[in-house]
Amino acid sequence: MSQIQATNAAAKLEELQQSMQAVPPADAIENAEKLIGDLRQQRDAARAKHEALTEAFNAAAQHQKIIAEAAEYHAEVQRWTAIAEALAPTGIPSQILADAITPMNELLADLSARAGWKQASISTEIEVEYDGRLYGLLSESEQWRVDTLLAVAIAKLSGIGLVALDRFDVLEPASRPQALKLLIGATRDGMLEQAFMAGTMKAPMARVPPGVQQVWVEGGVIEGETEKAA
Numbered sequence: 001m002s003q004i005q006a007t008n009a010a011a012k013l014e015e016l017q018q019s020m021q022a023v024p025p026a027d028a029i030e031n032a033e034k035l036i037g038d039l040r041q042q043r044d045a046a047r048a049k050h051e052a053l054t055e056a057f058n059a060a061a062q063h064q065k066i067i068a069e070a071a072e073y074h075a076e077v078q079r080w081t082a083i084a085e086a087l088a089p090t091g092i093p094s095q096i097l098a099d100a101i102t103p104m105n106e107l108l109a110d111l112s113a114r115a116g117w118k119q120a121s122i123s124t125e126i127e128v129e130y131d132g133r134l135y136g137l138l139s140e141s142e143q144w145r146v147d148t149l150l151a152v153a154i155a156k157l158s159g160i161g162l163v164a165l166d167r168f169d170v171l172e173p174a175s176r177p178q179a180l181k182l183l184i185g186a187t188r189d190g191m192l193e194q195a196f197m198a199g200t201m202k203a204p205m206a207r208v209p210p211g212v213q214q215v216w217v218e219g220g221v222i223e224g225e226t227e228k229a230a
Contacts, residue, residue: 107153115182120149144170148179152186152195161193169199177209184211 105121112119118131128135130146138146144167151163168179183195188211204216216223 104153104157107156108149111149111152111182111186114185115145115149115178117145117149117178120146141170141172141175144168145175145179148182152182152192156186156191161191162195163192164196164198166198167200168197169201180209180212184209187211 101122101124108120108122120128120130122128128146128150130138130142135143135146148163148165151165155161155163163183165179168176171179179197183192183197186192187195205214208214
């Protein structure tokens with residue numbers, strides 16, 4: 001063996017010894033597999049946490065979207081509520097009704113004062129009242145007064161200019177001249193063109209007021225001459 005061959009063999013032997021020293025211990029593979037398993041578990045845990053955070057983020061975004069939609073629907077409900085309130089009987093219709101009733105009540109107040117009667121009026125609920133009492137609670141004579149006031153007011157506002165009233169004898173004798181005074185004044189002022197008032201009397205009026213024509217009917221026949229004041 002030459003010197004060179006011996007040197008080469010020694011180098012190989014040393015290399016082999018180093019390689020033998022580099023061989024891992026028997027549990028190295030097991031430890032490596034355990035480490036890989038732990039890393040995989042950490043990876044899976046991180047992935048699960050990421051997915052949970054992603055779901056939570058998406059849920060939060062959806063929650064904000066729901067809140068925004070709810071706010072929009074709430075605003076829409078408020079708008080519809082405002083419309084409903086405006087169209088309710090106490091809203092715009094009530095205002096229109098009040099505007100329409102006001103001239104009527106003003107005229108009724110004037111006519112009531114002319115006759116010396118308590119004030120007749122129409123409420124916002126379209127209920128006829130006399131001195132603040134409902135029509136159904138009035139006496140027969142009070143109802144006749146209200147009917148008369150309404151008839152004159154309607155004749156004036158409608159432009160008809162004519163009223164025909166029956167059963168004025170329901171009024172007590174002291175109130176009958178008031179009814180005549182009302183009709184005469186309304187005719188003279190141009191509110192009415194003609195007014196007819198009928199009733200059952202014991203006898204014709206002894207004195208006919210100016211501007212009034214009296215006709216006495218008995219048994220369906222006009223008795224005597226028609227009396228007309230100058």
